[in-house]
Amino acid sequence: MAQYDFKATEKKWQDIWDxxxxxxAQDNSDKPKFYALVEFPYPSGAGMHVGHIKAYxxxxxxxxxxxxxxxxxxxxxxxxxxxxxxxxYAIKTGIHPxxxxxxxxxxxxxxxxxxxxxxxxxxxxxxTEEDYYKWTQWIFLKMFENGLAFRDKTxxxxxxxxxxxxxxxxxQGGKCDICxxxxxxxxxxxxxxxxxxxxxxxxxxxxxxxxxxxxxxxQENWIGRSTGAFVNFTVTGTDExxxxxxxxxxxxxxxxxxxxxxxxxLIDKYSGKIANMDEVEKYRDFCSKKSAxxxxxxxxxxxxxxxxxxxxxNPVNGKEIPVYISDYVMMGYGTGAIMAVPAHDQRDYxxxxxxxxxxxxxxxxxxxxxxxxxxxxxxxxxxxxNGLTNKKDxxxxxxxxxxxxxxxEKGVQYKMNDWAFNRQRYWGEPIPIVxxxxxxxxxxxYDELPLRLPPVENFEPGTDGESPLAKIDSFVNCKCPxxxxxxxxxxxxxxxxxxxxxxxxxxxxxxxxxxxxGKDKLKYWMPVDWYNGGMEHxxxxxxxxxxxxxxxxxxxxxPVPEPYAKRTAQGLILGPDGDKMSKSKGNVVDPNExxxxxxxxxxxxxxxxxxxxxxxxxxxxxxVKGCKRFVDRIYGLCDILTDSDxxxxxxxxxxxxxxKKVSEDIETLKYNTAIAAMMTLLNQIYDKGSxxxxxxxxxxxxxxxxxxxxxEEVWQVAGFEGMLNQTQWPSYDESKCVDxxxxxxxxxxxxxxxxIMLPSDISAEDAIAAAKGSxxxxxxxxxxxxxxxxxVKGRLVNIVVKPA
RNA sequence: GCCGGUGUGGCGGAAUUGGCAGACGCAAGGGACUUAAAAUCCCUCGGUGGCAACAUCGUACCGGUUCGACCCCGGUCACCGGCACCA
Numbered sequence: 001m002a003q004y005d006f007k008a009t010e011k012k013w014q015d016i017w018d019x020x021x022x023x024x025a026q027d028n029s030d031k032p033k034f035y036a037l038v039e040f041p042y043p044s045g046a047g048m049h050v051g052h053i054k055a056y057x058x059x060x061x062x063x064x065x066x067x068x069x070x071x072x073x074x075x076x077x078x079x080x081x082x083x084x085x086x087x088x089y090a091i092k093t094g095i096h097p098x099x100x101x102x103x104x105x106x107x108x109x110x111x112x113x114x115x116x117x118x119x120x121x122x123x124x125x126x127x128t129e130e131d132y133y134k135w136t137q138w139i140f141l142k143m144f145e146n147g148l149a150f151r152d153k154t155x156x157x158x159x160x161x162x163x164x165x166x167x168x169x170x171x172q173g174g175k176c177d178i179c180x181x182x183x184x185x186x187x188x189x190x191x192x193x194x195x196x197x198x199x200x201x202x203x204x205x206x207x208x209x210x211x212x213x214x215x216x217x218x219q220e221n222w223i224g225r226s227t228g229a230f231v232n233f234t235v236t237g238t239d240e241x242x243x244x245x246x247x248x249x250x251x252x253x254x255x256x257x258x259x260x261x262x263x264x265x266l267i268d269k270y271s272g273k274i275a276n277m278d279e280v281e282k283y284r285d286f287c288s289k290k291s292a293x294x295x296x297x298x299x300x301x302x303x304x305x306x307x308x309x310x311x312x313x314n315p316v317n318g319k320e321i322p323v324y325i326s327d328y329v330m331m332g333y334g335t336g337a338i339m340a341v342p343a344h345d346q347r348d349y350x351x352x353x354x355x356x357x358x359x360x361x362x363x364x365x366x367x368x369x370x371x372x373x374x375x376x377x378x379x380x381x382x383x384x385x386n387g388l389t390n391k392k393d394x395x396x397x398x399x400x401x402x403x404x405x406x407x408x409e410k411g412v413q414y415k416m417n418d419w420a421f422n423r424q425r426y427w428g429e430p431i432p433i434v435x436x437x438x439x440x441x442x443x444x445x446y447d448e449l450p451l452r453l454p455p456v457e458n459f460e461p462g463t464d465g466e467s468p469l470a471k472i473d474s475f476v477n478c479k480c481p482x483x484x485x486x487x488x489x490x491x492x493x494x495x496x497x498x499x500x501x502x503x504x505x506x507x508x509x510x511x512x513x514x515x516x517x518g519k520d521k522l523k524y525w526m527p528v529d530w531y532n533g534g535m536e537h538x539x540x541x542x543x544x545x546x547x548x549x550x551x552x553x554x555x556x557x558x559p560v561p562e563p564y565a566k567r568t569a570q571g572l573i574l575g576p577d578g579d580k581m582s583k584s585k586g587n588v589v590d591p592n593e594x595x596x597x598x599x600x601x602x603x604x605x606x607x608x609x610x611x612x613x614x615x616x617x618x619x620x621x622x623x624v625k626g627c628k629r630f631v632d633r634i635y636g637l638c639d640i641l642t643d644s645d646x647x648x649x650x651x652x653x654x655x656x657x658x659x660k661k662v663s664e665d666i667e668t669l670k671y672n673t674a675i676a677a678m679m680t681l682l683n684q685i686y687d688k689g690s691x692x693x694x695x696x697x698x699x700x701x702x703x704x705x706x707x708x709x710x711x712e713e714v715w716q717v718a719g720f721e722g723m724l725n726q727t728q729w730p731s732y733d734e735s736k737c738v739d740x741x742x743x744x745x746x747x748x749x750x751x752x753x754x755x756i757m758l759p760s761d762i763s764a765e766d767a768i769a770a771a772k773g774s775x776x777x778x779x780x781x782x783x784x785x786x787x788x789x790x791x792v793k794g795r796l797v798n799i800v801v802k803p804a
Numbered sequence: 805g806c807c808g809g810u811g812u813g814g815c816g817g818a819a820u821u822g823g824c825a826g827a828c829g830c831a832a833g834g835g836a837c838u839u840a841a842a843a844u845c846c847c848u849c850g851g852u853g854g855c856a857a858c859a860u861c862g863u864a865c866c867g868g869u870u871c872g873a874c875c876c877c878g879g880u881c882a883c884c885g886g887c888a889c890c891a
Contacts, residue, residue, distance in 0.1 A: 214808060218886060221807065226890070246891060259891090302889085328889045338891045346805090347889050415890050535885075609829070611816055615809095616884085623816065626829045629844095673818070676828035683828090745824040750872040752824055788871060795823050800871045 004635035006599030010709040014116055022725055023067075023118040025074040027509075027521055034071040035525050036063045037504050037564070039533035039541070040078040040125075042496075043104035044085055048111045049581060050589045050619065051573045054607040058570055058669060059532050060117050061608065064705035065666055067118075068729035074525055075118060076507035078125035079105050082133075083496045084162065087427035091459050097427040101128055111591060116600045116708055123510045127499030132506060133429045134450035135516040136498050139548060141432055141443050142555060148194045149421065151441065156420060158186035163461040164424050165190055185288060188465065191431060191492060193419040195547045199223050200412075202546055210566040212614075215538050222539040224415025229399050231339065231408035233258065233312040235270070236320060242266065242312050245334030245413055249402060250394035252316045253382040254341040254362035256352065258323045259304065261331040262287045267307075275308035280325060287327045302328055302351040315407040317383070326351065334413055346372040419544065421495060424467040426459045428493030436480035436487040445481050451489075467491040500541055501548040504528055504563065516557075523559045531564040538569065568669060571615040573607065578618045589619050601707035602627045608671035608706065630675075633682055634703060634710050637691055638717045644692035653739055654684055655698055659732035662702045671706075678703055693718065698730045745796040746771040748780040764791035771797040 017023060036059040041052055056077075063075040081101045090097040105126060112119065125132055143149040156165045159176040165188060176182075195202075203223050206216050228247035235242050242258065260267065262284045271277050283305045304326030312321050328347055329338050342352035342359045349372035352359055359368055362382045366373020379385040379394050384401070388394040402408035422431065432444035432451040444451050454475040459468050469475055469491040480487040502516070508525045509517035533541075542564075549563040574580060575587025582588065594603045606627040611617030647655050658681045665674035681699065685691050691699070696718055700711040704724055715724035738760055744767060746754045754776040758767055768789045771777055777799070784801035791797050 214886090217808065221887060224887085224890065228891085244891080248891085326889095328891095330890075333890045340891085345891070347891080350889095413890075415887085539886080609816090615817095617816065620816065620830070623830045630829085632844095672816095673828080676818075679828055743824080747824085747872075750823095750870095755824070790823095790871060792823055792872095795820095796872090798823080798871055 004632050004710065006601065006631070006709070009713045010114075010116060010600050013709045013712050014113065016723075017116075017118070017725070018121070021122070023073075023075065024120050024122050025076075026072050027524065029072040031070055031072040033525060033529075034063070034066045034073045035528045035530075036066070036073065036075045037507075037528045037531045038075075038077070039537060040080050040500070040503060041108060042083060042085075043079045043081055043101065043108045045089055045100070045104055046583060046588075047104075047107050048591055049573075050591050050594070050603070050607060051581065053115060053591050053603060054573050054613075055533065055570050056112075056115075056117055057604055057607050058568070058613055058671065059530060060604075061666055061671060061705040062530065064118055064708065064725075065663075065729060067725070068701065068704070068727065070728070074123075074507065075120060076123045076125075077112065077117070077119040077121075078123075078503060078507065079108065079127065080496070080500045080503070081105065081126055081128040082428045082494075082499055084164075084423075084425065084427070087425055087459055090427070097459070098128070101126070114595050114600060115591065115603060118708070123507050125503060125506050125510050127503065128427075130450045130452060131513065133499065135506065136429050136494065136502070137432045137444075137449050137451060138446065138516065139502060139552070140429075140494070140498075141446065141449075143193060143551060144433065144441075144443055146551075146555075148197065148551065150192055150194065151189055152192055153187060153189045156186055156188050156190055158184050158188070158465065160184060163465050165420060165422060165465065186465070190420055191422040193421045193547075195419045195544070196414055196416060198547050198550055199225065199414045199416055201550050202543060205546065205550070205562050209562050209564060211564075212568055215535075215542075215567055215569065218538050219543060222416060222543060226413050226415075228411060228413065229395075229402060229408050230335070230411045231315065231402060233315060233321070233339070235266070236311045236313055238270075240266065240270070242323070242337055243335045244337045244339045245411060246339055248341070248344065248395065249408070250379065250382070250385055250388075250391070250398045251341040251344050251362050252314065252339070252398060253385070254343050254360045255314055255319075255321060255339045256342060256358045256360055257340045257348075257355075258312055258321055259326050259329045259338050259340055259348075259351070260323060261329045261336040262325050262327055263331045264325070264336045266337075267325065270310055274310050276305070279305050280307065283325065302326060302347070302354055304328075304351065304355070306355070315405075316401075322357070324351070324355070332417055333415070342372065343368045344372055344374055346374070348372070416543075419547075421498075422492040423495050424461050424465050424491075425493055426453070426456055426461075426468045428495065429498055430469065431490045431492050431494060433490040434478055434480055434487045435490060436483060436485060438485055439480055439482045439487075442480055442482045442487070448481075467493060469493070497541060497544050501545045502552075504531075504545075505549075505552075505558065519559075526558060527560050527563055527565045530566045530568070532568045532570060534572075535569045542567070568614070570613055571611075571617065573610075574616055574618040576619050576621065581619075594624065598624060598628045599631065599709070601631045601710050605630060605675060605706050609675045611672060613669045613671050630679060630682070631707055631710050633686070634700070634707065635714060637682075637685065637696060637699075638714055640685075640690045641696060641718060642690045642692050644694065646692060646694050647698075648688070648690075648692055648695065650688055651684065651692075651695055653736055654681055655695060656732040656736040659698065659702060659730045660734075660737055663729070663732070666705070675706060678706075693720075697727075700724065701727055701730050742794050744771070744794070746774060746777050747796055747798040748777060749800055750798060753777050753780050760794055767791045767797055768799070771799065 038056045038059050063073050066073045086097050086100050089100055140149060158165055159181055161179045161181040162176055203225060206219060226247055228245060229249040230243055230245055231249060232241040232243050274280060304324045307323045310323055312323055314321050340348035342348040343361045344363055360381060361368050362380060363373060363377045364380055365375050365377030376391050379388045385394050385397060399410050430451045430453055432449060434442045434444060436442050454472050456468055456472060461468055476488050476491060478487055478489050505517050509521045512518055546563060549558060552558045553561050577587050579585055579587060591603060602624060606624045609627060658677055661677040662674045697720060700714050704711040712724045740760060741757050742760045743755050744758045745752050746756060754774040756770060756774055758770055768791055781801060783804055785804040786799060786801050788800040
């Protein structure tokens, strides 16, 4: 067999594709469009690892197939390059982040090109370029104009090591997402984006898109919509309302105390009324010193302080109710205060037990001596609700009562919080706002965008959580765009999620200087037809970008309400040791090495063949060799080519079956079985010893999306006209996928006794008769009486017997 | 704690969604070619018993439904992912 020189061949075809602009999308085309999107990488100094290759290979195959199917395909790539790792590297080495970013992008680009991905390289974007972040700032200003970007003083998650304020998303588990130190709570004036205003739209929109079910579910849980009621309790001796949110207003008669978050504003307002303010202050101090993690830890041992001289009145029965403060109630959810029903809420129960508060049962069915009962049951001790047994009815009845008496109303709450939108760092988009002593916060005029990052020598953040930009007087000091007086610029920058929240729109028209993208082009290309990425981005990036997009939709800037028609996710590639790949474990596989030793086609086919695309699978060096053999054997087909322009009778049905199988599997992310089917066909071809021109043409077209270099080469060696990437995706004939004769299993009482060949269109009677003709079956039927006979078409015969 | 997912040979994984368990690939063993090695090609490859045809057990565990269960139902265990004092 002729030796396949993968190095020269892969380079040759990559150069040809590049020269011919083979994969550039057309903005004007009669063809149907297909927009395939993969999550653009963060260009880290470590370079890419094979996980990136797997992430892109999925839609790479789909894109190449679509082109052969006659689509105008947009399959772009870019770089999400603002962010802390680059900045930290710059601090360590003194090299400017701009330079670091350019170096890293260059490295990533060369790696990606070596794999032969069919990206449209004319549309590459970099979120850190001025003509990109100009538009990120533009969208921010639109949000500011519409009241969706605002500043608020609140407790924030603060990382003392990185010296930045973090969003809840970036501080999960009480650890900084970047450096993993403990987060502390700090009061600070920060920027927020009012994503909660879009909570319902984000939830509603999920009904109209084709996302994997678990992706939808994670988004739903993240948004965390709950329905219930707001109830106004009156603070004893005042007109003040202490407002609470509850999902179970029907348990109002079981309220025995109330709890406010330690930061609740009513505490300060009525500090004169509260007799034990010393104790209260001490407790508040104790809470603020807890890290975010400690605070959210589920602790059995509840802490809190009773407010002396401050109580409330239960609006349904006029009972006076003690009020406590405790950190198990959060200021950030609901109203920051709750009505406590210890009989039917485990947290309230624990608190009541510790503080010796009454526990009143209002729902029958549990044992409130032991624990809170949260199930359904008959309402008791509840006046007009007594006797109701259905939770829905009792909630409705109470809600109606509250409404009628003006004591409260139905309400909805979300777990999702507004998005803390700022970093006190250099390497991010400057927030284009000016603080004027007279006019307040003023937007930088649109025609002054981009607001550029100033040149800086020292990227170290300030010790007080201030951005390095605050130290640059020439940047900070400016004139107010409104009144012309002296003013100061905002020095915070945007978080890393900003640039990636709209990048898919910029690919559509990457060089536009008048708008983030032209309306006509947006209309043609949107929505993204298929978006693939990692599960880890499902609750942050995916929600953020849907939010930005829906905002732009409401402004009339984009044409359809949802950005992504379909979303899938690939599984991780684990290290050969089965652990998650990480630099510290030293189990990272570099795609460059694989391409050097085996070639791009081998790398591409292996990452798709190694297992279920959606599941994690460990890398195996030796299994890669199997794909190497596969690619070499594909090239070897040139040696056994015959002159025939038809399918041979022996392979005809196999060819049709393979086309069907591969066509279908690509659409359902079953790349592993698609490749397996092609390996099977390849084995059949070698068993037969020859391949016709018609068979070769079909076969290498099927293979082309997976292994484009070797198939393009075989196409040329075989002397087919033009180039493989310009041919058509093969079709199949359903009727030819059926064999004339099929192997039928014969069972007696469900146990296989024999296998016989029968015509595929045989009748049930004939099949059963043929089955009985088998010697082995006859032996098993000896001395038995037949109870039942079944024939499953094309599969099996089952004869049910019992002793005669 | 709550929500979701997974569990199949020595390994990665298939199984037309209730119909021949183990496709395809890796590893392993045997053989051919070679002075030799690599590469390549051929054969074997879930367990047990048997020279063999064959028998028998086998999809985490226990039970159920069915002519028939990796697949459906009930329960248990283990691992992975997400959320987590959300009122």
